Structure formats: structure tokens, C-alpha cells
Amino acid sequence: MTTTAPATATPQVVAQAVPQAAPHRATPADTTEAQLLLRLLGALLREDVVGLRTRTTTVDRPDGRWLRLPADDGDALLLPVVEDGYQSEYAARLPLLARESDGRELTTHDEVLGALSALADPVDRGGFDAFAEECRQTLATMRLHADTADEVAAALTAGTLAATRGADPADWTGLAGGLAYDTLAARLDHPVYPTARGRSGLDESQLRAYAPEFHPRFALRWIAVPQQDLTVAGGPAALPAAWPTPAALGLPELDHSHLALPVHPLTVGAPLREALSAAGLAGRAVLAERPYLDVVPTLSMRTVAVTADPTLHIKVPMATATLGLRNRRIIRPGFLADGAAGQRLLETVIAREPRFQGVILHADESVYAHAGHELLAALCRRYPAGLDDAVVTPLAALLAEAPGGRLLIDHLADRFYGGDPIALLDAYLRLLLDWQTTLFGYGIALESHQQNISLVLDRGPAGDTRVRLLFKDDDSPRVNAARVRATLGADAPLGFDDVRALCDDDRPLTDMFTTITLHLCAGSYAFGLARHGRAEAAALLELVRDRLTEAVERLGTGPGEPGATLRAQVLDAAQLPVKAMVSAGSLLSKERSGAADINKHYTTGPNYLRRVEGSP
Known part of the structure; x- marks a missing residue:
């Protein structure tokens, strides 16, 4: 059920003296950390974490407005803010929190989350620790993006990466060209979520090999699953022509008893073994040694476009998370059925609304397969034809x-x-x-x-x-x-x-x-x-x-x-x-x-x- 919190109170403006702190730096020495910290503080304020909205009073000082958050030990934390308006009355003005007692500035996400965690309910402090790790991963990714910006831009405009056409981005047409736009989008921050560029548990080599911001090519891995254990919407004949047989994967002995199911390379290993065991397929499903079908990651990363046919995208689950550590990139079988149900519902509406026909387009998501587990599933997304020049x-x-x-x-x-x-x-x-x-x-x-x-x-x-x-x-x-x-x-x-x-x-x-x-x-x-x-x-x-x-x-x-x-x-x-x-x-x-x-x-x-x- 949707949860909507009640309206929160506007911080009270208080005319009071605040102990003079040391001179406030506009940014920490690390500008990437400063960028992340500004977004982090804005998000925590917007969501009223530990009462940053409802327990604070506003204090006007010569350099601008501050929010004062009292602490149980009699000290207080001070957050410099500026009027915002986009989903929050205020946003962080400087990337820091200051302690009122001594003017000490907290200018890293670890310091800020540590100070706020001390004010949180003890049962929530593990979440603050986990979020600090999420911030560390995001910071590393942001630095990697900064270090590789020129490299990727040059590759895109020179056409050395797949799916680009010409130096002007306005000329990157078709669904193949759209993959280059995904690369640009993957290097941009989310409008709201501060750590959206982080992907839990992935290192630099894995990001370079599989993340959309590097526009890599790689081949999918596949498992051969007994036919009776695999649900295929529309039956095996509905699978795309690019779908391999077990024989094409080097498993000819399984051609008449098994069907192939794609697996993201990052899922191979312990996550796949655990999934097969949980699904009762250990020893019966076979991981092919031969990778098959070259693909390019889209913005969602777990969805990949087939290099030889960019109108075909395949969504495969991954054992990672984005937009929150609990927002795992798995695919529950029910989600696949619901995607098809949503598609049918929208098609019914468009049939009644002629002005949207041919104007509101939709990918076909009616073909999918799963073996009853959130890491053993795939969606075959087919885009409409006729977009090559758009x-x-x-x-x-x-x-x-x-x-x-x-x-x-x-x-x-x-x-x-x-x-x-x-x-x-x-x-x-x-x-x-x-x-x-x-x-x-x-x-x-x-x-x-x-x-x-x-x-x-x-x-x-x-x-x-x-x-x-x-x-x-x-x-x-x-x-x-x-x-x-x-x-x-x-x-x-x-x-x-x-x-x-x-x-x-x-x-x-x-x-x-x-x-x-x-x-x-x-x-x-x-x-x-x-x-x-x-x-x-x-x-x-x-x-x-x-x-x-x-x-x-x-x-x-x-x-x-x-x-x-x-x-x-x-x-x-x-x-x-x-x-x-x-x-x-x-x-x-x-x-x-x-x-x-x-x-x-x-x-x-x-x-x-x-x-x-x-x-x-």
C-alpha cells in the first residue's frame, strides 16, 4: 500500500546568536566528495532524516541561512541551506555540517553520516553504516567517471564504440544510436537519489566490462534448463530467432530435453549456484562454457541490447543493487507477467484513443522465460520497427x-x-x-x-x-x-x-x-x-x-x-x-x-x- 507521510512542519526562524565557528570552506579539498555530499545532505533534509526538517530551527547569519539540529548531549549540528523549491523547501548550500560547540566542520560523507547516526534510533544505525558504504562505492564510481570522461567522449564521437554514427550527438539515430545516449545518461546524477551512480559490490574492472557508462560489448552466458522446469510465455516458439539451442552452446546432448536461459556474466559463480540450488535445479541445469550472443548494456545495466539486432533487448537479473541497497536488480517471475499485463492494458487504452496511435509507442514485453527464481529469468523486449532514421x-x-x-x-x-x-x-x-x-x-x-x-x-x-x-x-x-x-x-x-x-x-x-x-x-x-x-x-x-x-x-x-x-x-x-x-x-x-x-x-x-x- 502506498505510504504518504503527513505534511511536515516548516522550521522555525529563530533570532538568536550562534557561536562563531571557524571560517567555512565553500567545498572540501575533494570536489567530487563535495558534489556527492551536497546531494546527500539535500536528500537527508528532504526526507527529514533524524528530524532535519521537523526538529530544526532556522538561524540567519551574515553568510546565509542555517538549520540548527539539537543533539542529546547539549551540542547541536548546523546545516547551511538555501531556498530550493524542487521537492524540498531548502537544499544544502555548502557541503558540510558544523558542530555548534567548536565550529568543527564535517566535510565527508563518513563524518556526516556518523554524526547523524549518533542521533538516530539505535536500531537504525546499521542502515547508516550500510548507506555509508553505498556512498563510498558511489564516490569511487564518480571519480572513475571523471577520470574517464575524455576517453569515453572521444570514443563515442570517433565511432570506436558500438552504436554511434558521426560526431554530432544529434545524428546518433535509431535504436543503435540510442545506446550511446544511454552511455551519456549513465554518467549523469539522478534528479533525486544521491548515490544513483553506485552499484553495490562492483569494482572498476567489472564496471568497465559491463556498465553502460563505458559502452562495452560482451557475450551473455547461458544455462540449459530442463524444459519441464522452464516457463516460457507463448511457448518456446515465441523466443527470438537469436535464441541459442543447447547445441549452439556446445551442449548437443541436451538439445531435446533442455532450453537455454541467459545469465548475466556477473551472476555466474556463487549467486548462480545458490539460485540453482534454491530452485531445485542443482545438477540438472547445466552452465554452458561457451558464451553466446554479443550485447551492449543499456542504461538499466541488467537489460542488454543485442549488437546484431538492437531492436531486441534482453533483461536478465543481476546480483547487485542500485538506488538503494534493498533495491536489488533481480527479476521476480510475477514482474514478468505484470509487465505483459500492463502492456495489454495500455494497448486497450490506445485502441480507444486514436490521437495516440503511432505517437505513443510501446516495446513488446509479452515474451519471457523463468525457472521460478528471481535470478533465473529473462525478458525478451522487442522494439517497434521503423525507427532507424529517428x-x-x-x-x-x-x-x-x-x-x-x-x-x-x-x-x-x-x-x-x-x-x-x-x-x-x-x-x-x-x-x-x-x-x-x-x-x-x-x-x-x-x-x-x-x-x-x-x-x-x-x-x-x-x-x-x-x-x-x-x-x-x-x-x-x-x-x-x-x-x-x-x-x-x-x-x-x-x-x-x-x-x-x-x-x-x-x-x-x-x-x-x-x-x-x-x-x-x-x-x-x-x-x-x-x-x-x-x-x-x-x-x-x-x-x-x-x-x-x-x-x-x-x-x-x-x-x-x-x-x-x-x-x-x-x-x-x-x-x-x-x-x-x-x-x-x-x-x-x-x-x-x-x-x-x-x-x-x-x-x-x-x-x-x-x-x-x-x-x-
């Missing part, structure tokens, strides 16, 4: 730095919008918000974040720019079953394995719409483009509000209509739900956080779309 980029890459130093969105704007990135944003928002509010009208909200939506740009028959959106991964929607049945009929496809997908009111839908579609897919670009100086934040937020208002009004805003719900709970709400990803994903156990789903656990933040009284 730019196909994940939304996550738009604000990434392209080779040469400019943002990718600037390159795309040059090619398609006369050099105006705001015009590109406007066209994208019109389509995105029209589609997502239409789904809401049917009783559906998608967990379609920046990684799961690709922007498709090309020229139409008349030479004008055409904008489309390409979706994937629809295994975790929120569905108001009563409204879906009312709009699509009693036989609407609602066969979800995960009972959390279905709900009986709109609150889980508006929570997901807000935290995913609004915050990550709209608001992040308004604030991000403002941060990069492309326009004023106020103008960009007004653009988001205008496009959302238009979309909401198309639904109807009369009493009881879906548009009225979106207006009240999104456009005009005093506060909006905000994902508490660090708390639910790393710091707190599920028992402590109360999160039934760590990706749908919320706190609250300011509504940056709300018009205050007297504003135009």
Missing part, C-alpha cells in the same frame, strides 16, 4: 553532457527546434502530460520515469518535426480497478500478479503521477534547464503548469471527474508527495519505514506549481 533517446540523457561539453538537449534543439531547447521541452510536455492524464482518466498511473521513456524525434512527411514517446517496463503501475472497469468494461485486462498494482481510490495514482510524471519527467527539466541558464525557473515552471492545466481540463474538472482530482491533489495542493528513497531503500528496514514498496514510500514537499493568492 533519434531515440531516454529522457534521462537530455540534461547529460555530450561530447564537447554542451547538453544533449541543446544538440537536439539545434537539429529539430532551431536551437531552442525550451521549444523542444514544450513539445515534449504537451504529449507526455496529455498521455499521462488520459491514462489517469481511465484509472491508470504508470511508474514511467526518465529511464523508461524514450523521446523519439524525426521529420514528418512534410519535413516538420515529429515528436513521439516510446515506453517500456510497465510492471508496476497503480490501477484504480473500479474506474478501469467503468471506462474499459468489465472484461478489462487487470490480471496483475502483484496485488499492490490494484487499488480502490485515486490517492495511489496521484502519488505516482506526482512523484514520477511531474517531479521526474517534468519538474526536473524545469529546474534543470534553469540551473543551466536556459531560462528563468519561474517561466519554465509556468510552462509545466500551463501544459498540465490544459491536459487536466481535457479530462473535465466537474465534481467527481478525474480532472478535478488532479487539479485538487496536484495543481492546487499545498504540498506534494515526494519519494523518500534513501530512507526506504537504504537507511530503514521495511518494518521501520512501514513501506510496503520501497519505490513508493513518500514524504511531502512544496508544490512548485501552485499559484499563490494574488499571482497572475
